[in-house]
Amino acid sequence: MHWIATSYVALSFHPDPKFADFTLRHNLLTMSQAFALPLPIMWASFQALRQSTKHDTIYSSRISQRLNLAVAFASFWLAASLAFAPTFAFGYDLYKFQHKLIASTIHTCTGLFTLLLALKSTSIGQIVRGLNDSLWNFGPASDQKNSSVYATGSLGLLYFAIQPVVSAYPLATIPTILGKRLSRPASAFTLLGSVIAYCLKDKRDNADDERQIRSTLRRGIRWGSTTHLSLIFMKIIGVDGGGLLFRGRGLWEVYPAMIAVPFAAAVSFSVYAILCFGTWTDDDIEDE
Numbered sequence: 112m113h114w115i116a117t118s119y120v121a122l123s124f125h126p127d128p129k130f131a132d133f134t135l136r137h138n139l140l141t142m143s144q145a146f147a148l149p150l151p152i153m154w155a156s157f158q159a160l161r162q163s164t165k166h167d168t169i170y171s172s173r174i175s176q177r178l179n180l181a182v183a184f185a186s187f188w189l190a191a192s193l194a195f196a197p198t199f200a201f202g203y204d205l206y207k208f209q210h211k212l213i214a215s216t217i218h219t220c221t222g223l224f225t226l227l228l229a230l231k232s233t234s235i236g237q238i239v240r241g242l243n244d245s246l247w248n249f250g251p252a253s254d255q256k257n258s259s260v261y262a263t264g265s266l267g268l269l270y271f272a273i274q275p276v277v278s279a280y281p282l283a284t285i286p287t288i289l290g291k292r293l294s295r296p297a298s299a300f301t302l303l304g305s306v307i308a309y310c311l312k313d314k315r316d317n318a319d320d321e322r323q324i325r326s327t328l329r330r331g332i333r334w335g336s337t338t339h340l341s342l343i344f345m346k347i348i349g350v351d352g353g354g355l356l357f358r359g360r361g362l363w364e365v366y367p368a369m370i371a372v373p374f375a376a377a378v379s380f381s382v383y384a385i386l387c388f389g390t391w392t393d394d395d396i397e398d399e
Contacts, residue, residue: 113214114153117193118145121205121292137351137365140342144288147338149300155331156182156303159324160225166323174310174324179229181306185299186222190215192296201280201291260389261312264332267382268305272298274375281368286379288343288369307332308386311393333390336383343380 122142156178163175192199193215196206206214250262275283275294284290287297307328346354346366353359362370369376 113217114149117214118142126203140351144342145293147342148335151331151335152300152303155328159327162324162327176229177306177310179225181303183222183226185303186218188299189296190218199295203292257389257393258312260385261308264382264386264389265305265308265312268301268308271379272302272305281371282375284368285372285375304332329390329393332386336386340383340387
């Protein structure tokens with residue numbers, strides 16, 4: 112809920128006078144982009160953790176441990192992006208103190224809770240070793256369908272979770288296409304999507320409860336990547352004032368950052384397209 116409120120505050124108007132005349136249509140499309148991936152990803156993550164609790168695997172499952180750590184990191188990142196908003200938004204400070212305080216407190220509490228869940232069954236040393244092992248095991252499992260697709264998607268999303276943090280404008284707006292205001296905070300959800308894709312690439316543990324959790328995660332990444340790509344396609348063809356299909360200069364005038372870095376944008380779209388293909392063609396889809 113607080114991401115919805117934060118997106119509304121940040122994207123319902125533009126603080127740069129040069130873009131002050133943007134239409135309601137544009138603001139709605141941009142807010143929709145802020146919801147397209149994050150909301151399904153958040154739902155899938157928390158629903159999967161709830162299912163882990165129901166099956167009493169919240170402390171023992173590799174998927175649950177990875178999700179707890181990912182949600183903790185994403186929550187801390189979102190809390191910091193509100194508490195230090197100008198640093199994360201290229202100098203823009205768009206939120207009232209009350210909004211910052213409430214939202215960052217909730218994100219921090221969520222992060223602490225999920226971090227404690229992760230630490231209850233393991234140590235910091237084991238977490239560090241596990242993260243290191245994961246970085247060296249991005250490769251697919253050769254005997255599992257779509258494992259290579261999920262591995263590629265996971266690695267791609269990991270790259271694009273880091274890129275906005277270390278890059279300058281306009282490259283920092285890729286892959287979320289949320290401009291200077293929310294691209295860096297939204298990296299939290301790109302990272303969460305990377306972890307979900309990583310969890311989906313390995314099906315060695317095929318117990319019924321793990322299959323149910325993977326089904327939930329698959330739905331989240333499927334609908335998140337599908338809606339994200341659909342909105343991008345709408346913008347490219349020119350729904351927002353013109354583009355490659357509809358008459359007008361909207362694509363070039365309203366989305367200058369995306370047009371300025373076409374290669375990076377195309378690569379990011381390819382990553383989401385790969386995840387769409389994987390999640391819609393997975394054999395386990397019939398188990399949902």
